[in-house]
Amino acid sequence: MSAGRLPRWVDYVLIPFLNLAAAFLVSGLVVILIGENPLDAVRILIWGSLGYGEGIGFTLFYATNFIFTGLAVAVAFHAGLFNIGGEGQAYVGGLGVAFACLALDRYVPWYVTLPFAILGSAAMGAAWAFIPAWLQATRGSHVVITTIMFNFIASSLMVYxxxxxxxxxxxxxxETRTFEDGGRLPFLNDLFPSFGFGYAPVNLSLFVALAASVLVWLLIWRTKLGFEIRSFGANATAAVYAGISPVKTIVIAMLISGGLAGMMAINEIMGSQHRLLIDFVTGYGFVGIAVALMGRAHPVGIVLAAILFGMLYQGGAELSFEMPNITRDMIIVIQGLVILFAGALEHMFRPAIVRLLTPSRPLDAKEA
Amino acid sequence: MKISLTIGSALAGLALSAVSAAAADIKPAVLYDLGGRFDKSFNEAAYNGAEKFKEDSGIEFRDFEIQNDSQREQALRNFAKRGMSPIVAIGFSQKAAVEKVAAEFPDLQFAIVDEVVDLPNVRSILFKEHEGSYIVGLLAGMASETGKVGFVGGMDIPLISKFSCGYKQGVVAANADAEVFENMTGTTGAAWNDPVKGGELAKSQFDRGADVIYHAAGGTGIGVLQAAADAGKLGIGVDSNQNALHPGSVLTSMLKRVDTAVYKAFDDAKNDAWTSGTNILGLKEGGVDWALDDNNTALITADMKTAVEDATNKIVSGEIVVHDYMSDQACPL
Structure with a gap:
């Protein structure tokens, strides 16, 4: 994670760019293999996601989801926990949003409902993360296993x-009844007509997501609790020796993580669908893992990675619309390549760049 | 600059009208549900209907597979903006999206399968799955030697209970003492595509004495039919004709003619015979049916055939009314 011996711009701009370029090159080869023109494909993908107002709107809409789930994974990650349960936590978080909206939408305007929806979704998501957290903290049941299992339980519970x-x-x-106006967040298109977001469902929860990013940054790097979380994640034994309670740290980090995942439901349920419906999470929780990895578990990186994945979702949809040969499964292949190069192989180009940029100094970037 | 723009758009307009005049007057489109184009079942039936229309008429169609719920509206609007019509949306989950987009484009024709959208430009296509299930239930009840039959559903939703309820009524009509085992595969969308679990559920029902099992479980049902073939028992297919998957081990298939419905929607639009409103397709309208072909003639005795034809006539005439689970969310059995 640290910058090693390289200038920051190399670490934060050049290397991610090279990784992305490599991912797109390989994707281009795949596109050639199925008989389409890769340059056209890239053009459609970029144009579809950034070329016009509505496309940008959809990109930001997806990005909002990914910011929440990415932050959720990142917070747990700082405590050395791998929260795979964002999917289930977001799903159950939908309950919190729906309860708030169903109870209030007929009586009060949306800005009164919103705080309750935020509290509700965060509380439900956190509650869903609590049992895995508690089991990990007190019984050592691995949180990866238990959170995955809780995804399935969430699914069954919600269907029931x-x-x-x-x-x-x-x-x-x-699905529940459709919420009245008091349970609907305003679309950004209605607030800022000049951007021309058209029918894109991007809504006010984008700002909630950005606010959450700032709060997560403050929490992790500017508070005592954040310091405890990071210390515990870096070296649990040392942290315990230093007097940090492992049970408390694990449980609190997971509660925050689950709460953030749950808040994703605000965007989908209160912002876009205006009703609680089955399987509304459709993988956003899992993509959050990739977003957090790509964003190096830092809020700024997560927002950028979320926008990138938003582009892939929206541009990908346009792509399979314009080029029927490129099915939605192909889009997943392209997303997978991006994750592979930008996440799993992120250090592939690093040694070469270190050699290129620091020819005379000794190589001591051990992390490479 | 302005002149060239005008000329350009005029040319574009000419080109457009030339194309549409040459290719015929409709630009049909299909929007699949999350299952995707080749799900071996419901969505694929729609695809087959559209493909057949393309073969017969030479008119190309466009289609799209969504990845998440937000894409439903987006894709419908993408079709509509390009002037595609009729646009057929497959699956009850498309209701909200069709309601919105059809209202925005009142001059285009829309259709939705398995739900009702009450707008003047929307054709809502429903099937009486309970009637078709009753017929295959009757066959199952007659074919069973143990007096025990099974049902494996996909996802636990009312629509699948509609299948199972019709099936049970058919079984009991054939054999009043028959016992019906019922299992749902799961509670998420994954339940439509879990052949291993489908096979396991079928095996457990066979172990409890069942010798005929009907599945209404999409891709999961492939495992059910496989398990029946492996055990030397009988399976019953659904949606498409699945008799050929294991000739001799598939008693019959309950056909839900989504393909015919899609074909007819396109064809009506082409012939200026489009009608909006609710079309409920049952046995009478040929919307549901049972499959009899070379693969299962040996399994269907003359008695069974007579009984089914008799029951079909009575259902068509209204003498037998098969209870629809969805009408009151309850099954009398």
């Missing part, structure tokens, strides 16, 4: 609730 408790009468779709 939606089918048996929350569904509106006579509907086939397991």
């Amino acid at each position: 609730l939606l089918n048996n408790m929350l569904k509106k009468a006579g509907s086939m779709q397991p």
